Amino acid sequence: MDIDAFAAAHQPSWDRLEELVRRRGSLSGPEVDELVELYQRTATHLSIVRSGTDRLLVGRLSALVARARSAVTGAHTPAWREFARFFTVSFPVVAYRARWWWAGTALAFLAVSLVLGAWVAGDPAVQSAIATPEQIKQLVERDFADYYSEHPATAFAGQVWINNAWVSMTVIASSVLLGLPIPYVLWQNALNVGVTGGLMASRDRLDIFFGLITPHGLLELTAVFLAAAAGMRLGWTAIDPGPRRRAEALAEQGRAVVSVALGLVVVLLVSGLIEAMVTPSPLPTWARIAIGVVAEGAFLAYVAYFGRRALRAGETGDLERAPDLAPTA
Known part of the structure; x- marks a missing residue:
């Protein structure tokens, strides 16, 4: 698999997921649905790229999936x-x-x-x-x-x-x-x-x-x-x-x-x-x-x-x- 082509094809969805994670406290209903869908999709992408040799991309997607998981599954109420x-x-x-x-x-x-x-x-x-x-x-x-x-x-x-x-x-x-x-x-x-x-x-x-x-x-x-x-x-x-x-x-x-x-x-x-x-x-x-x-x-x-x-x-x-x-x- 061409990792560069794979990253280029899915970069817009990863950028969109990162934006939604940053704004998670003010999302509309449709945007929340989009957040969940992009989180699941990006988690699949992460499992795919793990088999490759691009450690930098794996690290970036791992961090993004972790942040998205926190937003999807819930963050504890502020102190x-x-x-x-x-x-x-x-x-x-x-x-x-x-x-x-x-x-x-x-x-x-x-x-x-x-x-x-x-x-x-x-x-x-x-x-x-x-x-x-x-x-x-x-x-x-x-x-x-x-x-x-x-x-x-x-x-x-x-x-x-x-x-x-x-x-x-x-x-x-x-x-x-x-x-x-x-x-x-x-x-x-x-x-x-x-x-x-x-x-x-x-x-x-x-x-x-x-x-x-x-x-x-x-x-x-x-x-x-x-x-x-x-x-x-x-x-x-x-x-x-x-x-x-x-x-x-x-x-x-x-x-x-x-x-x-x-x-x-x-x-x-x-x-x-x-x-x-x-x-x-x-x-x-x-x-x-x-x-x-x-x-x-x-x-x-x-x-x-x-x-x-x-x-x-x-x-x-x-x-x-x-x-x-x-x-x-």
């Missing part, structure tokens, strides 16, 4: 689109779908904390069993407030972020045990909040307690509640998978829970920054609390808006549904 999809679809829709578990977890936690706080505040015997009067005085007058300002803000923000992320990831990881350890983890946190609040109330320091815990605590606890809700919902899926097969339901819900874990890393970072920079700041108490309320309101509004929109579009938050781009007529 920025995946990032945007995650924060506008995957994370908020999982949080929104778990809203009743989320709300139930929050109400139960707050109820337990309030009962414990009232019990500790109103019973001196309980206070004595917890600590000595000197230790309680040290806590309410110095230690509680000093905790938020004794370390440099940047280091403290990092420490808080890591600690809160660890608690949330522990809660989510507990879902592999049907979520059974999650109530215990929540109980430990409710116990800490209730006992500390009760001791502060017993010395008429509730203004300091809420003034320091509210700015960051609203968003921080909301993140923990969401992690617990997602984990318990996954555990319940193992018990009641609904109309689908158990393995299929667990796989989908498990991948959706990964969205929560990743999204909460950012939420807890914001909470940690507030705790390190706003909570101990010299701002008036009302201003610090207002910042916390705004951050909490913004997060809930974000979940409600994007989560509801994604749910109406049939999204589940399953990471396997991240789309690939493939040219179609």
